Amino acid sequence: MYTLGIETSCDETSVSVTDGLNILSNKVTSSVHLHSKYGGVVPEIASRFHLEYITPVLNESLKEAGIGLKDIKLIAVTKEPGLIGSLLVGISVARALSYSLNVPLVEVNHLMAHIYANIMHYKNLTFPMIGLIVSGGHTSIIAMSGIKKWKVLGETIDDAIGEAFDKVAKILGLGYPGGPIIEKRAGMGDPSKIKFPRSVLKEGMLDFSFSGIKTSVLYYVHRHQGRNPHTVKVKGEVFDLEPQVVNDICAGFQDAACDMIVEKAVLACRKKKIETLVVGGGVSANMVLRSKLKEEADKWMIKTYFPPMDLCLDNAAMVGGLGEALHRKKFLQ
Ligand code: KG4
Numbered sequence: 318m319y320t321l322g323i324e325t326s327c328d329e330t331s332v333s334v335t336d337g338l339n340i341l342s343n344k345v346t347s348s349v350h351l352h353s354k355y356g357g358v359v360p361e362i363a364s365r366f367h368l369e370y371i372t373p374v375l376n377e378s379l380k381e382a383g384i385g386l387k388d389i390k391l392i393a394v395t396k397e398p399g400l401i402g403s404l405l406v407g408i409s410v411a412r413a414l415s416y417s418l419n420v421p422l423v424e425v426n427h428l429m430a431h432i433y434a435n436i437m438h439y440k441n442l443t444f445p446m447i448g449l450i451v452s453g454g455h456t457s458i459i460a461m462s463g464i465k466k467w468k469v470l471g472e473t474i475d476d477a478i479g480e481a482f483d484k485v486a487k488i489l490g491l492g493y494p495g496g497p498i499i500e501k502r503a504g505m506g507d508p509s510k511i512k513f514p515r516s517v518l519k520e521g522m523l524d525f526s527f528s529g530i531k532t533s534v535l536y537y538v539h540r541h542q543g544r545n546p547h548t549v550k551v552k553g554e555v556f557d558l559e560p561q562v563v564n565d566i567c568a569g570f571q572d573a574a575c576d577m578i579v580e581k582a583v584l585a586c587r588k589k590k591i592e593t594l595v596v597g598g599g600v601s602a603n604m605v606l607r608s609k610l611k612e613e614a615d616k617w618m619i620k621t622y623f624p625p626m627d628l629c630l631d632n633a634a635m636v637g638g639l640g641e642a643l644h645r646k647k648f649l650q
Pocket residue numbers: 327451452453454455478479480482483494495496497500598599600601602603604629630631
């Protein structure tokens with residue numbers, strides 16, 4: 318049964334064709350280049366981009382799958398959470414198609430779709446599991462006994478982890494999105510050079526806080542800019558840090574941010590006595606997070622699962638897959 322998936326919750330316009338756990342096409346186009354100079358997503362620009370690109374992306378996705386609209390038997394779309402203007406584009410297209418093709422429509426939760434990307438990839442994952450969602454807008458730990466049965470165990474009380482990567486990149490003048498560029502610069506830096514504080518909320522709590530570390534980076538930059546005679550000042554901004562110092566800041570920040578995630582995620586598994594930890598969302602593409610999490614989880618015999626790179630960032634296949642599972646009442650437990 319072919320399912321059309323539609324994802325427009327933030328800055329990626331994506332349409333997929335899936336059949337159960339199989340992905341026939343998963344086309345993604347992004348307005349990320351248009352937001353870069355602002356250091357974050359501009360909602361109005363994102364929604365206008367979706368409006369312009371949703372139809373071409375839909376056509377390309379059908380073409381790649383080698384099917385026509387008449388072959389679609391189900392439509393799945395991201396309902397929440399996300400930018401309201403962006404969500405509206407996807408939902409409107411999905412509802413119009415559902416009505417005109419006379420096929421059912423399933424509206425899904427974007428965060429659960431990120432976790433479901435793993436179920437599509439690994440195919441034999443079993444519940445219960447702990448879900449760790451690390452994206453631009455969310456940082457949450459959930460206990461899941463099925464795709465509709467989940468409970469939030471902890472979440473960020475301020476910035477999301479991806480947001481912290483993006484804000485630190487903005488402070489350092491590195492552009493948007495911050496995650497991939499910080500990871501790259503961190504790879505050239507030394508994580509032990511600059512130690513940023515790991516926020517510890519109440520002992521044993523599973524909530525996160527990332528605004529403190531972001532502010533520490535800001536203070537560090539303010540204290541150190543202009544000190545080095547070899548650097549260049551651009552518009553009086555922070556670019557007068559030597560490139561190697563920027564690399565070390567990125568490495569120190571990434572190290573601390575990942576440690577905070579690892580500690581709570583593993584603690585959640587231990588508290589709940591659940592040995593499957595499934596990670597989803599854009600930050601799950603980060604290789605340092607992957608290796609730190611795996612290393613710590615291995616010590617406690619916890620198995621970690623990350624989506625393949627093409628399913629880490631926002632994409633429609635995870636939405637289509639989850640929509641079909643909900644429609645067919647699979648993985649409900
Ligand atoms: O899941 P996603 O595509 O969109 C949301 O649902 O928010 O996540 C986007 C976030 C951005 O904050 C981006 O900076 C971050 O994921 N990100 C990364 C990496 N790739 C993307 N963060 C750290 N390391 C990466 N390699």
